[in-house]
Amino acid sequence: MIEINNISKSFKGKQVLFNISGTFFKGKNNLIIGSSGTGKSVLLKNIVGLFTPDLGDVKYNERSFINGSEQDRKQIRREIGMLFQGGALFDSKNIEENVKFPLDILTDFPEDEKIDRVNFCLERVGLVNINKKMPSEISGGMKKRVGIARAIVNKPNYLFCDEPNSGLDPQTGIKIDNLIKEITSEYLITTIIVTHDMNSVIEMGDHIMFLLEGKKLWEGTNDEITKSDIKELNDFVFATQLMKQMYLR
Amino acid sequence: MRSLGKYVIFMGSLFTRRETFSTYIRLITQECINVGYNSLFIVGIVSIFMGAVTTIQTAFNLVSPFIPDYVISLVVRDMAILELSPTIIAIIFAGKVGSSIAGELGTMRITEQIDALEVMGINASSYLVLPKVIACVVMYPMLVILSIFLILLGGYFAGTLTGILSSVDYLYGIRYEFIEFNITFAVIKALVFSFLIASISSYKGFFTTGGSLEVGKASTSAVTNSCIAVLLADYALAQLLMG
Numbered sequence: 001m002i003e004i005n006n007i008s009k010s011f012k013g014k015q016v017l018f019n020i021s022g023t024f025f026k027g028k029n030n031l032i033i034g035s036s037g038t039g040k041s042v043l044l045k046n047i048v049g050l051f052t053p054d055l056g057d058v059k060y061n062e063r064s065f066i067n068g069s070e071q072d073r074k075q076i077r078r079e080i081g082m083l084f085q086g087g088a089l090f091d092s093k094n095i096e097e098n099v100k101f102p103l104d105i106l107t108d109f110p111e112d113e114k115i116d117r118v119n120f121c122l123e124r125v126g127l128v129n130i131n132k133k134m135p136s137e138i139s140g141g142m143k144k145r146v147g148i149a150r151a152i153v154n155k156p157n158y159l160f161c162d163e164p165n166s167g168l169d170p171q172t173g174i175k176i177d178n179l180i181k182e183i184t185s186e187y188l189i190t191t192i193i194v195t196h197d198m199n200s201v202i203e204m205g206d207h208i209m210f211l212l213e214g215k216k217l218w219e220g221t222n223d224e225i226t227k228s229d230i231k232e233l234n235d236f237v238f239a240t241q242l243m244k245q246m247y248l249r
Numbered sequence: 250m251r252s253l254g255k256y257v258i259f260m261g262s263l264f265t266r267r268e269t270f271s272t273y274i275r276l277i278t279q280e281c282i283n284v285g286y287n288s289l290f291i292v293g294i295v296s297i298f299m300g301a302v303t304t305i306q307t308a309f310n311l312v313s314p315f316i317p318d319y320v321i322s323l324v325v326r327d328m329a330i331l332e333l334s335p336t337i338i339a340i341i342f343a344g345k346v347g348s349s350i351a352g353e354l355g356t357m358r359i360t361e362q363i364d365a366l367e368v369m370g371i372n373a374s375s376y377l378v379l380p381k382v383i384a385c386v387v388m389y390p391m392l393v394i395l396s397i398f399l400i401l402l403g404g405y406f407a408g409t410l411t412g413i414l415s416s417v418d419y420l421y422g423i424r425y426e427f428i429e430f431n432i433t434f435a436v437i438k439a440l441v442f443s444f445l446i447a448s449i450s451s452y453k454g455f456f457t458t459g460g461s462l463e464v465g466k467a468s469t470s471a472v473t474n475s476c477i478a479v480l481l482a483d484y485a486l487a488q489l490l491m492g
Contacts, residue, residue: 045364048368049367049368050364050367050368070266073370074370077368077369077370078370080368080369082365082368084361084364084365085361086360086361088360088361088362088364088365089362090357090362090365091356091357091360091362101369102369105268105272105369105371106369106370160368
């Protein structure tokens with residue numbers, strides 16, 4: 001479980017996040033949604049420690065990430081896996097080396113054990129016989145899958161996904177969503193997903209936080225999201241004709 | 250002043266939260282190949298031609314019958330050791346290696362590869378930059394020594410094959426009144442210049458923001474700033490060690 005308390009963040013005098021608090025649950029797909037430029041990714045980066053909040057705290061199972069010791073932070077980081085928007089695969093390493101990288105840095109497993117684990121994770125995300133390919137030789141969807149394999153290779157307790165299906169066709173996007181959903185329930189990890197894709201919200205949103213202009217406006221489940229009477233949330237949820245037809249009929 | 254402060258803090262961050270010794274050995278070896286071995290061709294070509302041109306131009310300007318021929322190679326030797334090899338090759342090195350370092354780190358930054366390292370708990374500046382700085386500081390003095398040798402070799406062929414001076418005069422000139430400290434001076438310059446080029450280029454690349462356009466700008470800025478820093482350091486070292 002991850003708790004955030006009163007997270008505020010500003011850049012060069014411009015406040016981007018305003019006192020955001022909330023809880024993200026274990027074994028659930030916790031979604032942070034909102035329009036572009038509303039502070040979703042900034043909030044995620046504050047949670048994983050890529051940014052330090054101006055105010056507030058982030059707690060991983062009661063352990064403070066912001067105010068804790070360097071040793072605590074190091075330990076928490078070892079329990080984190082993250083899927084970046086573009087995959088963020090290392091260009092100079094092949095797929096196997098990319099997935100194996102966290103094991104090389106964070107563990108002292110024997111080499112054959114690492115390779116077994118890498119092969120298991122690649123197989124788990126549906127990729128076989130691409131170990132020796134370079135990131136430039138595979139498609140965007142495959143890069144995301146490799147990114148997921150790298151995120152889960154060290155058996156994380158927390159998985160973070162920054163717009164996992166952006167730039168993908170709808171079918172591949174749904175496959176990636178389903179994969180994340182399966183992995184979350186299979187390994188009982190706390191997953192936080194930043195997205196503005198309503199398909200993902202409906203398909204996999206166990207617990208949803210809606211941000212508007214850096215403020216938390218709503219929190220609930222995907223059953224509740226379509227029944228809200230908050231105008232800004234409804235504008236976001238029913239922005240497409242498809243959603244309107246599905247729910248407002 | 251703000252940039253200078255940020256640069257100093259960045260340099261300090263290279264030595265905090267370090268990885269294991271064996272990790273650095275592997276990374277430094279790879280970087281030595283990138284910055285040293287892969288620069289051999291350009292350094293070799295430039296050095297040989299600089300030696301040849303310097304010899305011909307020195308001979309062209311020394312027309313007095315009272316000046317012996319061996320002075321030509323003496324001038325080439327001192328120019329090579331004191332200025333051409335450490336400084337001019339540093340400018341070439343900044344263009345090749347500096348822009349490559351800034352481009353690589355800038356691309357890693359905008360494609361979130363650096364963020365990925367940080368999320369894993371790795372100090373990205375130490376992991377990515379320290380091996381590059383060490384590799385440059387180790388390899389560049391070797392390139393300078395090689396360059397001095399190739400300048401003298403280029404001068405020898407240009408001088409003797411065109412009949413400007415005899416082989417005996419050339420060899421006499423490059424040994425005449427040789428000051429050993431000049432080699433030490435060249436190596437000190439090489440160490441300082443390589444550190445400046447590697448660190449400034451890394452700094453420019455590491456803090457790139459935006460997209461591919463900014464990566465290009467960071468590379469250009471890395472080369473420009475490295476060249477200015479090298480020239481300022483060249484003057485300061487000359488004043489300090491020879492003044």
